[in-house]
Amino acid sequence: MKSIMKKLTSIVLVLLMFFTLITGCTPKEESPNKEENPITSEESSQIYPMEVEDGFGNKVTIEKQPTKIISLAPSHTEILFALGLDNEVVGVSTYCIYPEEANAKEKVGDAFNVNIEKILELNPDLVIQYGPGKEDVNNKIRNAGIALLSYEPESIDSVINLIEEIGKITNTMIQAKSVTVDMMSKRDYITNKVSKVEEKAKVFFEIWDEPLQAAGPGSFIDELIRLSGGENIASDAEGPYAQFDLEQLIERNPDVYLMSKDLETKTIESVKSRPGFSEINAIKNDRIYMLDPLISIPGPRIVDGLEIVAKSIYPELFEKK
Incomplete structure (x- = not known):
């Protein structure tokens, strides 16, 4: 029963990413x-x-x-x-x-x-x-x-x-x-910025933790990662929101680990403490980020989501000089 409930909860959360998740966002434009x-x-x-x-x-x-x-x-x-x-x-x-x-x-x-x-x-x-x-x-x-x-x-x-x-x-x-x-x-401003990257950062986006699920091909997140100049290590997963083995995650060893702010119980520290995660470069180098849920809402602010993802992967490209 416990595993069934976890699966149902996972499915609901994946769907909710499309219909928006919680918390306030940026101020309204005129x-x-x-x-x-x-x-x-x-x-x-x-x-x-x-x-x-x-x-x-x-x-x-x-x-x-x-x-x-x-x-x-x-x-x-x-x-x-x-x-x-x-x-x-x-x-x-x-x-x-x-x-x-x-x-x-x-x-x-x-x-x-x-x-x-x-x-x-x-x-x-x-x-x-x-x-x-x-x-x-x-x-x-x-x-x-x-x-x-x-x-x-x-x-x-x-x-x-x-x-x-x-x-x-x-x-x-x-x-x-x-x-x-x-x-x-x-969009063009951001893609031009990241076009200067010589070596793409390997990126993983977590949809859910138990079981571990990734943003795979066909998802908005996959496109945002690609347009941001990153390499989605789950780009060959079985679907847009697919289960992803921990062993595979450790083997592909992402440089950047991304999540959405969808649950209060999910924190950067809680992710760092998961068994086996200490072996991942993103964890070792503190490259783990919790992002605004707007990144998953396919509306006018989706380009703001693109900017959020790009700045998380290559913050140095967007620093004011």
């Missing part, structure tokens, strides 16, 4: 001024109805400009607020805690337990969810005449594309372009 992109009724009538194909191939008709939107994922909530749609967002998931204003919105459950009654009560024009969602919940939303879009971006480029897509759907293209240009500029 939202773009909506007056820069005023929308007249004539312009709106020329854009809508709009045919959209979401990230899972579902074809959806957006009848009119959405004025009441529900987001079922922290990443989508951050995108909507970044586009200046503060007033249009009427409901969010339990895990949507950034920006601070999201906390004041109606809560409609989370990815595991959607409060369909609350959603129907809010009567939104549009619901945006992360992943394919549950079929029974999807059907109830659609049968109520509510447009439902599902997205699951898996890279920085796909996040940028999604922001532009949501900008088109909500008629906030100018704001979307501003956000994505800033993101690309920051």
Whole structure:
């Protein structure tokens, strides 16, 4: 029973990394001024109805400009607020805690337990969810005449594309372009910095400790490590969040050991004291870091996550001179 509970806990924590984890983050940037992109009724009538194909191939008709939107994922909530749609967002998931204003919105459950009654009560024009969602919940939303879009971006480029897509759907293209240009500029600045590295640092990112799980191929973390100029020693693991043997960890001997601040009980000292870990270079050289959970949220701040990872791997490249 104890091993089963550990496995279930592990699975839940892995999923929570996508729907955001705890703790506050960086201060909110100013939202773009909506007056820069005023929308007249004539312009709106020329854009809508709009045919959209979401990230899972579902074809959806957006009848009119959405004025009441529900987001079922922290990443989508951050995108909507970044586009200046503060007033249009009427409901969010339990895990949507950034920006601070999201906390004041109606809560409609989370990815595991959607409060369909609350959603129907809010009567939104549009619901945006992360992943394919549950079929029974999807059907109830659609049968109520509510447009439902599902997205699951898996890279920085796909996040940028999604922001532009949501900008088109909500008629906030100018704001979307501003956000994505800033993101690309920051990404290019960071990748240019680390391009000067001659020998790549070997990096391991811990998802969970019992059993040990690594960020493997296909995960956002794997991309962030690669773009940061590091070598992910779990790049050949069986999946994005795969079990990783301690013997293999010691043999591959990472120079940098990364984790997310997801549990109060997980500390740098507790990791250092694990059996066998004293043999690892990252532990010997105090190159073990606990990072802000935003590194796993596929929204506008994912480039901030890239910067956090890059500074952890090559802090000397970012020191002010």
